[in-house]
Amino acid sequence: MSAHAQLTFDEIVTSEEIPLHEVTFVVVDLETTGGDRAGDAITEIGAVKVRGGEVLGEFGTLVDPERDIPPAVVSITGITQAMVHDAPRLDSVLPAFLEFCRGAVLVAHNAPFDIGFLRAGCERLGLDWPKPKVLDTVRLARRVLTRDETPNHKLGTLARVLGARTEPVHRALDDARATVDVLHALLERVGPLGVRTLEDLLGHLPDVSPQQRRKRGLADALPNAAGVYLFRGPNDEVLYVGTASDLRRRVRQYFTAGERRARVKEMVAIAERVDHVACAHPLEAEVRELRLLSAHQPRYNRRSKFPQRAWWVVLTDEAFPRLSVVRTPREDALGPFGSRRAAVTAMEALQAGSLVRRCTERIPAKRPSGRPCALHELGRCGAPCAGLQTAEEYQPEVVAVRDVIRGHRDDLLARLEDELQRLSEAQRFEDAAAQRDRLAGLVRSLERGQRLAALAAVPELVAARPDGRGGWHLAVIRHGRLAAAGGAKRGVRPMPVVDVLQMSAETVVPGAGPLRGAPADETRVIYRWLTTGGTRLVRTANPWGEPARAAATWHAWLTRATNGRTPYPTD
The missing domain is CATH 3.40.1440.10 (GIY-YIG endonuclease)
Structure with missing residues (x-):
């Protein structure tokens, strides 16, 4: 039986500078009802735990597959339906096996087959697959043995060529014992080549x-x-x-x-x-x-x-401001966004909740000579281009957009929610779903921008996070940028270290825009560090807080609207 499935990245043996004689290997072999992990089941598990050439323990049991064993498989393995009738089921065997191999490197001959069935069993039973390191003796043999030494790399052939003490007979424990001998013989071959650790061994794989x-x-x-x-x-x-x-x-x-x-x-x-x-x-x-x-x-x-890939939504500087997507932020900009598409989506949401014009031409403050467009007829624009709205009459819409970005008012968000309610009551459910997603995306964007802007507004902030060994990781943050970093090991008084860090910290001159000139990615990283892992504030030049009407007050609505999914955007 064979099944060729690619192992995941996490299952490939990773670099470990551990001498091979100190590594604990669990050599495993399975017998199954067939080669399809989705439709077939395990009938027997055999495993041998070894370290430094010494057998530390063995694990072997038949498994009730809870389905018929095909006659062709019976003829190969000799495992009959009667033999597995009273055997334990996988839900009791697999947890015991995972405990047996905990912390060890798993070894198998044609590892994708055996590991694939074990992983699929964990998925079916709701068990966490521990993602152990995996070594495939087929791949190792192909690297070590020449074509003159072996006609193929089947377990039976390698057992004969390398002088294994146990003959593989398609029974799990015997085949695992044979694989142990094959593994040791292969390791002896690579020893003279300077292979002393798992890392060295990995360096010789194909x-x-x-x-x-x-x-x-x-x-x-x-x-x-x-x-x-x-x-x-x-x-x-x-x-x-x-x-x-x-x-x-x-x-x-x-x-x-x-x-x-x-x-x-x-x-x-x-x-x-x-x-x-x-x-x-x-x-x-x-x-x-x-x-x-x-x-x-x-x-x-x-x-x-695209190291400077942030995009921003801003109000233009003219008599009748409009929303625009730009690379360079200015005061009261909404962002940062990781893509122009995300910024345009947020801009369209702001436009949907306000009567800010969407046309792109520049409108003079006096004697505009344009003609009203379709948006005016739909009640979505006051038509300042045609002189139907003065700059003073237009200004409240601009203020509403500016205030929702600043977090001073949420009237615009309330308008969008009212429109969502109206569409739902009219049973226009597809339109309502689109409106819900538009509002949810805008709330996420506003919340992220307001949080980062609030951090960047603080001239200096000192924070400490436990290092996991009784000491502290320390950081001096100025206007959303890391100005100094250090640590106080266990037993070292942290406050004198904080004093030195503050005195030697980089001078940060605030720039334009909500982030005071700080790179968006850097401020994001710092904000995440400050708000996770038990980080504590030590000193702040000014209080670090968010506006009273910030988008964070819409958390409850956002959680309901998105069925509990994370309220933070990923772009």
Whole structure:
């Protein structure tokens, strides 16, 4: 029985600098009613736990598949319906097996088949798949053995070629025992080649390109500390920027089979060295990454193609202002948006809730000479272009838009909600759904913008977050930008460290717009850090708060309207 399914990224063995003799392997084999995970079931599980060549334990049991076993399968495995009649069902066997292999590297011959059935069983039973590291002895054998040594890579063939003590007979525990012997024999083959750790072993799997293998030494000089790493090319250009909580371990992963992205493999092939910037904590690393992406725009970082990609909705500066989507924010701008389409959608929602004109021509304050358009006939515009509305009469609509962006009033949102109610009562349900989505999107955008603007308005804020080891990660934030970062380890008084950080922090001169000139991505990252993980405020120059009529007051409505989905936008 065979089934070829691609393992997920999380299931591929990742880089671990653990000596192989200290690694606990659980070698598993399954027998099933067939090769279809959706329609077939497990009939037997066999597993052997080994470490350093020593057997630590075995797990073996028949499983009631709760369906008939095809005669063709019976002829192969010898497992009959009578044998599994009184066997435990998978709902009692699988939890015990997961406990047996907890914390170990799973090994299987043709791993996609066995791991696929185990994962599918977890999904059916509502169990969490633990995403263990997985090693496939088929792939390892293809890398280690030549065609002269073995005609194929079937378990029976490899057991004979490598002198396994147990003959595989299509019974789970016996086949697992045979696979243990195959695994040990293969590890003996790669030992003289310098394979001493899981990471080394991974470097010999087929998915590792020669370029990756040759350049593993680029990570040797990196520290086991948090920070930012920069791959540089032959002309010293920055090819790729990333962050890591452990720089050396993360960079070494680029030279293993765990790295499967074609673009990254291409980048590794031309990289000449890896620089790094050590950081006090993950927040500093994330902010420095954003700044380096903006400065270098490395071609292998997808997000660096548009480092200044924020869009904003603004009121134009003219006698009869209108809404416009721009790149450069100004006072009372709504944003930031990750795409122009998202900004246009928010602008259309503001237009739907107000009588602000939608035409794009410039209208003089005196003696306009235009003609009313269809929107005027529909009651959606006061037609200032035709002189039917003075600048003074038009101003309240402008104020309504400005106030809802600032969070001073929510009249415009109430208008949209009233229209939603009217459409629902008229049983125009498709139109009502569209209106609901328009209002929900606008509330999300307003709430995000108001939260970030409130943070950027604070001249200085000092915050501390527990580092998980009894100490503190510290940050000085000025107008939405990270001005200084540091830490106080366990036993170190944090306040003197805070004083030093404040004195040495970067000077931030506020700029224009709601974010005072701060990059939108950086302010977003800082806001998330401040509002999660138990972060505490230590000092603030001014109170950090939001407007009384901010969009956050619409949380209850938004939760009902979106059936409890997250109220925050993702763009």
